[in-house]
Amino acid sequence: MSSEKQTVFLSGATGYIAQHIVKQLLDSKKFKIIGSVRSEDKANALAKNFNNNPDLSFVYVKDVSDPVAFDEAFKEHGSKLDYVIHSASPFHFDVSDVNEDLIVPAKVGSAGIFKASVKYAPNLKHFVVTSSYAAIMDILKETDNTYHLNEKSWNPMPFEQAVTNPLFGYCYSKKVAEQTVWDLSKELNAKFNITAVNPVYVFGPQCFDSSVTKVLNTSCEIVNKFVHSTPETEVDESIKGSYIDVRDIARAHIEPLLDSDKFNGKRLLMDGGRFGNQAIVDVLNTIPQLKGKIAVGTPHRDDNITKDLAVIDNTETKKLLDFEFINLEKTIKDTALQVLKVEGRL
Known part of the structure; x- marks a missing residue:
């Protein structure tokens, strides 16, 4: 990597995991970060926490589930982006319609930022998406000790069953969000590399x-x-x-930026036990x-x-990352x- 700092676009920069990603990126002194936030107040608070670091700037994206939510930001900044980390994701169970409130926004949100990356970021090297163990597991077999999962496993629940309750719908929405990225990469013939990070329950201190x-x-x-x-x-x-520490999750988002080809096409099943x-x-x-x-x-x-x-067998993930989980x-x-x-x- 050259001595010139490379630029990372990070969606949902004020999130629990995202703040740790920002911290580790800044601590490395190798990157500039453009973070998307929902409001100026949130941006100002985060900037202050990071001592108004000149390598951290913000754009405003009010609703990540809007199909063109990221277009303006990418039109403005796309030409200088080296990496995208898409960590913004709606997470709630307060829904009246599982499909409309959970599944559709997950698909549209992932598609929006991915399409903007293809269209407006010609020099992009790597796209990292924060997915979830929910995209991998079979929620109906979590207590079946004969059932085996690894990085190639996908949540098998059909749509008809997923819309019957918010928990099923949430798990299905995480699968849809991640699959949208992989499908669009083929459909749009994306020239950059891709990695998905799939965490289980995430514990650990808040960044601040x-x-x-x-x-x-x-x-x-x-x-x-x-x-x-x-x-x-x-x-x-x-x-x-299963648990994983937030600091390990943040690191798993950054490792693919440091060795893009090694992590291309990989899903990182982040499970500490x-x-x-x-x-x-x-x-x-x-x-x-x-x-x-x-x-x-x-x-x-x-x-x-x-x-x-x-x-859960995440041997491949541990081998790729090559660091001890907390x-x-x-x-x-x-x-x-x-x-x-x-x-x-x-």
């Missing part, structure tokens, strides 16, 4: 303490609720899944400020949880300790 609010983003809120639990709080078994609610509580109870004050449940109930769940203990502790620090409880 100022982002610690009463309610955190979806995954971290699982930890936050137990940080604010009482010894009487029940530790239910409703959450069983299985966990349940009890495993989270067990870790939290090792923090002196919490021990005896929060839920206890049945200690070590989740120690062998892996044998009860579908088998373990469950560290990711949960770092999430909780930041909350305690902000609340003045350390």
